[in-house]
Amino acid sequence: MPAALIISHGQPSDPAPAEAELAALAARVQALMPDWHVASATLATPDALADQIAKAGPQGFAYPMFMADGWFTRDHLPKRLAEAGGTGWQVLDPFGIDEGLQRLTVTLASEAAAARGLAPADTALLLAAHGSFRSPAPARVANAMADRLKRDTGFARVEAAFIDQTPRIVEAAAGFPAGSLVLPFFAAKGGHVIDDLPEALEQAGLKGTLLEPVGLDPRVPALIAAALQSARQATLSSTES
Structure with missing residues (x-):
C-alpha cells in the first residue's frame, strides 16, 4: 500500500x-x-x-x-x-506551485467575480500572501500567480501583497478601489488570515470582499x-x- x-x-x-x-x-x-x-x-x-x-x-x-x-x-x-x-x-x-492549485486559484477568482456580477474588465483583485523577508521564493511564487491571474481572468488589475514583506497588504490595499476582491493565497485559515489580513484591510480602508483562502476550497x-x-x-x- x-x-x-x-x-x-x-x-x-x-x-x-x-x-x-x-x-x-x-x-x-x-x-x-x-x-x-x-x-x-x-x-x-x-x-x-x-x-x-x-x-x-x-x-x-x-x-x-x-x-x-x-x-x-x-x-x-x-x-x-x-x-x-x-x-x-x-x-x-x-x-503553492502545484499546477492543479494554480489552475484552481484562477477558477476561484473567476467564480468570485461572476457570483457578484462583476465583469472582468471592471474587476480588481488583491492576492494576499505571506511573503518573507528572508527568502525571495514566497514573493516569486505569489507574483507569478498574480501575473497568471491577470492573464487568465482578464481582470483589470491584479497585484500581490504580503504580510511579512513589502509591498505590505495595508499599503497595497489603500490603493485599491471599493468593491475589489481580496483572495488569500494561503493553505489554511490561521492567524494571518483570521486576524492580520482583516486588520490590514480595515486599516487601509478598503471596502472590498475578502474571500476564503485557496486552501479551503x-x-x-x-x-x-x-x-x-x-x-x-x-x-x-x-x-x-
Missing part, C-alpha cells in the same frame, strides 16, 4: 488546532484514495512526523502544504523526514490526490525503465 503524508509548518505556540485541521484534510484525501495510506503531520507538533512515519513505513510521498518552494521544502523537510526514519520518502512540489483534496497519484506513476515508470 503506497503511503502519503501531508505536512505543514503548524503553529508552535498552539499546535493542536493546526494538527487537527491538517488531519481533517488528510482524511478527505484518504477517502479519494482507498488503496493508499494517507496521514498528516505538522512540524510544530513534537514527534508527529516520526509517529506517522513509524505507522506508514520508511518509503512514501510527502506533500508539503506550503505556498512556496525554497529552503524549507528542498533542504529542511527532507532532513526532518530522514531524522524521523523516512529515508526513502519523496518530497513533492509544495501546494472543497476541490483541494482531489488535486492533492491527483498529485500523489501522478508522483507514484512517475516513480513506477522510472523503476520499470
Whole structure:
C-alpha cells in the first residue's frame, strides 16, 4: 500500500488546532484514495512526523502544504523526514506551485467575480500572501500567480501583497478601489488570515470582499490526490525503465 503524508509548518505556540485541521484534510484525501495510506503531520507538533512515519513505513510521498518552494521544502523537510526514519520518502512540489492549485486559484477568482456580477474588465483583485523577508521564493511564487491571474481572468488589475514583506497588504490595499476582491493565497485559515489580513484591510480602508483562502476550497483534496497519484506513476515508470 503506497503511503502519503501531508505536512505543514503548524503553529508552535498552539499546535493542536493546526494538527487537527491538517488531519481533517488528510482524511478527505484518504477517502479519494482507498488503496493508499494517507496521514498528516505538522512540524510544530513534537514527534508527529516520526509517529506517522513509524505507522506508514520508511518509503512514501510527502506533500508539503506550503505556498512556496525554497529552503524549507528542498533542504529542511527532507532532513526532518530522514531524522524521523523516512529515508526513502519523496518530497513533492509544495501546494503553492502545484499546477492543479494554480489552475484552481484562477477558477476561484473567476467564480468570485461572476457570483457578484462583476465583469472582468471592471474587476480588481488583491492576492494576499505571506511573503518573507528572508527568502525571495514566497514573493516569486505569489507574483507569478498574480501575473497568471491577470492573464487568465482578464481582470483589470491584479497585484500581490504580503504580510511579512513589502509591498505590505495595508499599503497595497489603500490603493485599491471599493468593491475589489481580496483572495488569500494561503493553505489554511490561521492567524494571518483570521486576524492580520482583516486588520490590514480595515486599516487601509478598503471596502472590498475578502474571500476564503485557496486552501479551503472543497476541490483541494482531489488535486492533492491527483498529485500523489501522478508522483507514484512517475516513480513506477522510472523503476520499470
